[in-house]
Structures are given as structure tokens and as C-alpha cells.
Amino acid sequence: MRALALIAVLWGQGLYAEEIGEALYEGRAPISVQMGEAVLPAVGISCAGCHGHDGAGGREAGSGPPLLGLRAQDILRAVRDGIGEDGRTLSPAMPRFVFDAPGDAANLAGYIEEIDALQRSGFGTREIVLVFGQGAAAERFAKAFFGRVAQIAPRGVFGRSLVRQEAGGVVILAATRPEGRATAPHLFPLYMLRGDEDVRRVRGGFASLNDQIAALARTAERGVILDPEGREPDVPAGWSVVARPPGDVPVIALGSAAGQVDPDAGPVLIVADDLHHLGRIAGCFTVADPRPAPDRSGAPPLERYGRAAAEVLVEALARCERECTRAKLFEKLDGLSVQSPEWPHLDYAAWPLTGTDLVALRRVCLSDDRQAP
Numbered sequence: 527m528r529a530l531a532l533i534a535v536l537w538g539q540g541l542y543a544e545e546i547g548e549a550l551y552e553g554r555a556p557i558s559v560q561m562g563e564a565v566l567p568a569v570g571i572s573c574a575g576c577h578g579h580d581g582a583g584g585r586e587a588g589s590g591p592p593l594l595g596l597r598a599q600d601i602l603r604a605v606r607d608g609i610g611e612d613g614r615t616l617s618p619a620m621p622r623f624v625f626d627a628p629g630d631a632a633n634l635a636g637y638i639e640e641i642d643a644l645q646r647s648g649f650g651t652r653e654i655v656l657v658f659g660q661g662a663a664a665e666r667f668a669k670a671f672f673g674r675v676a677q678i679a680p681r682g683v684f685g686r687s688l689v690r691q692e693a694g695g696v697v698i699l700a701a702t703r704p705e706g707r708a709t710a711p712h713l714f715p716l717y718m719l720r721g722d723e724d725v726r727r728v729r730g731g732f733a734s735l736n737d738q739i740a741a742l743a744r745t746a747e748r749g750v751i752l753d754p755e756g757r758e759p760d761v762p763a764g765w766s767v768v769a770r771p772p773g774d775v776p777v778i779a780l781g782s783a784a785g786q787v788d789p790d791a792g793p794v795l796i797v798a799d800d801l802h803h804l805g806r807i808a809g810c811f812t813v814a815d816p817r818p819a820p821d822r823s824g825a826p827p828l829e830r831y832g833r834a835a836a837e838v839l840v841e842a843l844a845r846c847e848r849e850c851t852r853a854k855l856f857e858k859l860d861g862l863s864v865q866s867p868e869w870p871h872l873d874y875a876a877w878p879l880t881g882t883d884l885v886a887l888r889r890v891c892l893s894d895d896r897q898a899p
């Protein structure tokens with residue numbers, strides 16, 4: 527349901543051709559298959575599933591061949607008519623597709639023609655280009671990140687140094703907003719992950735919103751969730767989403783609801799990212815912190831996170847070897863387990879998206895300065 531809603535939202539915003547092409551290729555945008563006389567929505571199958579996310583061919587026996595180097599007209603003849611580049615009729619293992627919207631055919635073929643260049647963009651012979659988000663937080667993150675890189679990979683990875691550029695990078699690090707029209711995947715974003723993002727496009731290093739809500743919900747048997755901005759979290763057993771708190775029951779206040787709840791009316795639980803909504807409300811709150819690193823170094827979490835990100839990325843790039851692509855890098859991240867001195871153990875085999883589900887719960891009390899003399 528949520529995926530469909532997301533597609534509808536994205537559609538409404540008018541995407542770039544390349545993004546529509548990618549969504550079609552990855553099975554995130556609607557396309558149909560010809561089954562005898564019938565035309566049915568292609569559910570559960572995608573080009574990427576059979577031909578690989580990088581178009582370099584499926585990994586399993588019997589899956590699709592590489593698509594790299596094919597011309598748009600040959601791609602579309604195969605997709606629509608089931609005729610291969612060499613003119614032969616393709617086996618039924620390759621479905622026959624029907625496009626749902628005008629422009630889809632051109633966008634899909636255009637994306638496949640570009641896929642190799644996109645996958646390799648940012649991987650130079652001497653440099654690996656990284657793009658960083660903007661703003662003060664991203665700057666501090668970047669400084670900590672490159673400081674750690676200089677320590678653990680002073681000569682770079684396979685002789686290629688990690689450099690920062692404005693665009694055209696392998697990945698975007700420390701972005702402060704979810705990806706919109708970015709072609710590169712996001713790594714270690716500074717925005718809160720929900721927990722259901724695409725693990726080929728996004729990887730973080732601290733617990734997701736859903737993990738934080740689950741941790742808060744464990745503090746009481748039942749309660750209500752206020753979700754005015756429609757974040758639609760997974761709702762733990764015993765809890766429900768309501769528009770107005772009934773009073774007296776524990777409340778998990780998300781987003782701006784944090785600034786409207788009354789801590790005198792019952793226990794209030796908040797996720798750390800929503801603290802800034804609290805405004806001038808006084809009282810005590812239980813706060814879920816997704817960055818539960820033990821603070822032995824005394825350094826701010828953002829800097830420790832930047833250093834942990836450097837350790838994870840350098841290790842993944844080393845495993846990805848010389849012929850690294852974006853898809854291969856994310857594959858290598860899958861198996862990674864990194865013990866950073868300053869950050870909780872990150873294990874992407876156990877938690878593919880965030881590397882952890884550790885959440886620290888803290889009690890925060892604010893005094894009411896409105897009543898101050």
C-alpha cells in the first residue's frame with residue numbers, strides 16, 4: 527500500500543525521465559505483461575530482478591543476460607515483441623511487456639542505455655568522488671569523515687583517493703533531506719530513516735523511526751500515537767494511531783505533535799528528531815535516541831557518526847575492488863560488520879538498512895519558563 531502511495535506521490539511531482547526509467551527498471555513504477563491475450567500488471571517481477579540492478583546480467587543460472595551496450599531500439603523490440611538483438615525469438619523466460627504510460631518506453635530504454643555510465647559514475651582511475659549534503663551539520667560530518675579516512679586509508683583505496691565534489695559522485699553522504707531528484711544513492715544520511723527505504727539506494731548507521739517507536743512502545747503495554755505529518759509508522763501491538771490523545775494513556779508524539787501534548791495528562795514519548803518541536807512546553811518526556819553511542823570520547827555524536835561512516839565506506843570500497851559499481855558497492859555493504867571504537871557495532875547482515883536497531887531511551891525534563899518570575 528505504502529509503495530503504491532509513494533509512487534502516486536512521486537508521479538504527481540513530475541519526475542525526470544531518468545528517474546522514471548529507473549523506477550520502471552527496478553519495478554517501482556507500473557508496467558504490464560502480455561499473458562496470451564491478457565495484459566496484466568507486472569507484479570513481483572522487474573527487469574532488475576532478472577538482469578541485475580547494474581544491468582550486467584542476473585547472478586543466478588537462467589536469469590537474464592547483460593543489457594549493457596544494447597541500443598534503445600533493440601531493447602524495446604525485446605521488451606515488447608520478444609525479439610532478440612540477433613533477430614531470434616526470445617525464450618518465454620523473458621516476459622513480453624506492455625507500457626502503461628506514454629513516454630515509458632523511451633524512458634526505460636534511455637535509462638538502460640545510461641545504466642553502465644550511471645553505475646560507474648564517480649569511480650575514476652585515481653579518485654573516488656563523494657558528494658556531501660549541505661549545511662553546518664553536513665560540514666562537520668564531512669570534516670570528521672575525511673579526518674578518519676586520512677588515518678585508515680592514507681593512500682586511498684586501490685590507489686584511488688576519496689575526494690569531495692559537488693556532483694557526479696558514487697554516493698551522497700550526510701544528506702539532510704530524503705532523496706528527491708538525486709541520481710546517486712544516499713549513504714549515512716542525517717535525516718531519520720523510517721525503516722522501509724530501498725536498501726540499494728539508502729544506507730544509514732543508526733536506528734530507524736520504526737525501531738525508535740518500537741523501543742518507546744515497549745515502555746507501556748498500550749498507548750496511542752499522534753502522527754499529524756503522516757509518517758505512517760509501523761504500529762506496535764496494543765498501540766493505535768489517533769488524531770487526539772484521550773488523556774491519561776501514554777502518547778507517542780511524532781513530528782509537530784511533540785509541541786502539542788501535555789505531559790501532565792499522561793506519559794509522553796518522543797523521538798529525538800522531534801525534540802525541536804517541543805517549543806516552550808514544560809515537563810518530563812521519554813525520548814528515543816537513535817544514536818546511542820557510548821560517549822567515552824566526549825566528541826559530539828555527529829562527529830563520531832562521520833568517523834564510523836568513514837570506516838564502513840572504506841571497508842565496503844575495499845571489498846568492492848577495482849571494478850566497483852554502485853550496485854556492487856551496496857552488495858558489499860550487505861555483508862559488512864564493523865566494530866568502530868566510537869559507535870555501536872554496525873552489522874548490515876542483521877540490519878540491512880541501518881546496521882543497528884539499538885535505541886537509547888532518555889528522560890528529558892524541561893522547566894516552564896513562561897511561569898518564571
Ligand code: HEC
Binds near residue numbers: 551610
Ligand atoms: C523473469 C525474468 C526476466 C524479466 C522480469 C525480464 N527479463 Fe529480459 N530477459 C530474460 C531472459 C531469460 C532473457 C534471454 C532470453 C533468451 O535468450 O531467449 C532476456 C532477454 C532480454 C533482452 C534481449 C537481450 C539480447 O541480447 O537481445 C532484453 C533487451 C531484455 N531482456 C530486457 C528486459 C527489460 C528491459 C525488462 C524489464 C522491462 C526485462 N528484460 C525483464 C529474463 C527476464
